[in-house]
Amino acid sequence: MRATSRKRKFPQLCRVIGGATLLFAALNLQAQSQPEISTSVDTTSIRIGEQIRFTVRVETDSSSVVFFPEGQTFSPLETVEAFMTDTTRKADRILLEKTYALTQFDSGAYLLPTQRIEVDGKGYFTDSLLISVATVPVDTVTQKMYDIKPLIGVDRDPLSWLRTLGWVLLVLLLAGIAVYWFFIRKKPLSxxxxxxxxxxxxxxxxxxxxxxxxxxxxxxxxxxxxxxxxxxxxxxxxxxxxxxxxxxxxxxxxxxxxxxxxxxxxxxxxxxxxxxxxxxxxxxxxxxxxxxxxxxxxxxxxxxxxxxxxxxxxxIPEPTEEELMQQAEYLAALKIQKKRKKIRLAFASLAGILLVALISSIAYFGFANVKDTLLGNPSKSLLEGEWVASSYGYPPVILETPEVLYRRDVNLPPEAREAVKEIDAFIYNNPDAKLSIAASSTLFNKTDAEPDFEGSIEQILKGFEEKGARNIITKQETFTTVSGVKGIKIYGRGDFPVPESSSRVDGAYTILMFGGNGFLQELVISWEEGDPYAEEIVDRILKTIEVKTTV
The missing domain is CATH 1.20.120 (Four Helix Bundle (Hemerythrin (Met), subunit A))
Known part of the structure; x- marks a missing residue:
């Protein structure tokens, strides 16, 4: 009886062990198919302008498709360089390592945000890290202190006029060669x-x-x-x-x-x-x-x-001396006449070439574009010139503009000093192009103070009216930067006075406002309505604006 009982229990035990083995293998296979993601930095404390190396490691199946973050996704830190992905194979799995060089030019503690890693269409997120950016120590005892040096004007491109002159000379040279070859040159006679x-x-x-x-x-x-x-x-x-x-x-x-x-x-x-x-x-x-x-x-x-x-x-009798003189004068006059005819023909040909070039340019580029290029248009020159990308104030307002914005001193009234700690204001004004760009960043004394957007908008519009603006029309909507920071956009038109003149023009304006606990950021742009080049300038500025919202 005992022997029979043992024989019956042994197959059951085998089935239990086999089932457990299969379950363990399935769990182990599922664990191996899941990607393993880890991150690391070489340091969490740097000085202004130094770089950290942020590395993302992904271990997954060799057949998986992996996408790493690209572009400026590490804000408030800035991406200096994204290095090539390093790939290492481990049997049927691969290890991918992606390293980024990051930096920051303002002191403070910055949170390196989580990054999305996409593996086979599924998103995985890394951990966030706190990076400390310290200022460079300054020796104020033995090192002498100097005043801030004034701004120095730098030529945009000293060789730009040479390139323009070269193209003009090349066109004139080709036109001269054509006139000489077809009209002035003594052609071989048959x-x-x-x-x-x-x-x-x-x-x-x-x-x-x-x-x-x-x-x-x-x-x-x-x-x-x-x-x-x-x-x-x-x-x-x-x-x-x-x-x-x-x-x-x-x-x-x-x-x-x-x-x-x-x-x-x-x-x-x-x-x-x-x-x-x-x-x-x-x-x-x-x-x-x-x-x-x-x-x-x-x-x-x-x-x-x-x-x-x-x-x-x-x-035939020989001509007299008087006849010879008359004949010589006639031949000389005939030669001068032929020379003048050639000169007139050359100028007419050159004028014809220039006329054809002008008509072709108008047909291809448009009359307004050619007119503004030949006669010069301040807005067109700003649009097609070399733009400047810079950061203004703290928290910084980052944008590209045709010219650099200059710092403007702001005198705070006594009643505002209780709430406002500091205002960084910058402005660029071009009376010829009737374009004005102003950016400012305001810090409040209380870090938890909420910005008063409505009050700021009223102050800006009141400033327009104090300068002589009339019939101001205002519209409002939400504005989002490229990195996803949301703000308020106020825009419209009005009747604006021309500086240093009694005339007035139809103007347009755009106001952008961003802010959070303890700070407010503003951008104000005004221009002449109907100026296509100014409108392109404004569109380009709005596409490049970026703000840092961490204080």
Missing amino acids: PEEEEALLPPFERAMRELKRLETSRYLIQDEFKQYYTELTDIVRSYLEEEVHVSALESTTSELILKLELLKDAGQLRLEPDTLIQFRKILETADLVKFAKSKPEVSRAEQDRLVVESIVVKTKEA
Whole structure:
């Protein structure tokens, strides 16, 4: 009986042990699949400007997808650098280490906030840490104290005007090269152009030689041959003797030459004129009556025309000294006229290029943009200039502006000194652009005092009215910075006076207020309504504003 009982209990014991083993393995597998997250810092106490190394370690499955914090998520501490993630494998798991270099430039105790680590789409949060930032000790006994040095104006970019000048010179150089290449440059002459520039006698003799080597007579083309022959001699007489030979008939041309001979302006022999008449009559018969003289006769006529050209050249009287002087003056005047024509053409071409560039720029960039660029617009210059990112007051108001804001002394009335401990005020005012930017940070004597937003808004609007603003319209809404800090936004428009002038403009303004126990932060911006560049400036400032809410 006892043996049988033992046999029955043994299988039951095995099943119990096996079940426990499986349960332990499942629990162990589930524990291994959960990510393990830990953090550490190399120190919790630094001096102003020093850095701490904040390290996040994540141990998880090798197939997991892990996302670490990016950007300025450690406020009020500032991220200096996020180092590359270090990866170490452990069997089927991996160990990821991400290190951040953090710093702070104001003394005090700061809470390093919890950070969200995302593993496979699920968020895990790190522990928060308290970081102590101490001031640098100053020896006030042996070290001499000096007054604060005044602000020194620094040129934004000493080479910016050189780059602008370089682009302008490059455009003018390209335009000058184009004008010179297409209008002023002496272009290489073609053989026909070079021949056209020869004196009439040399050109006529060259054309007669070319006619001698032509194939007109071989191809029985007498009409073309005599046409060119008479055109050569007629053109020569028209240029050299100054008679209208090309449009004259044979009889009219011979009559004009005889009149010049009788007047003593052309010393030709009578036989020369007779020979010339016969050649012209033969040419008329060939061209109009389709006559075909013998080849030898045609060649002889060419030789006669060549002789007539030579004799005519010799028969022209030499010009007198007075005629030469008149001709020289005429040529000089003609040269000056041509030079002036080239200059006018060059200026016209340059003006055309600039006009095309202007029209193209207006079509691409718009008329207002081109006008403001050429004539200069103060708001546009501020928008496109080099901006300044800075921190103002304590608790700090951090923002980017076209120019740095300058500290302004604030005289507190006696009744306000009981509540206010300190006011840091900064302002930038540009009368040309009609733009004003003011930032302030106020500390109260009582650290638990709540800021009076409504009273501050009334004081700012009252200040507008004291400066001459009228018909002020006010709207209010909630404003949130990039890091998620919520504040109050008051905005609107009004009729504002122009400083140092009797005129008035339609103005717009925006007021931002942030605060908490013991402090108040304000930003006030005013500009001319309808100025697109000023509106872009304001939008950019509002996108970059950041406030520290830890005192």
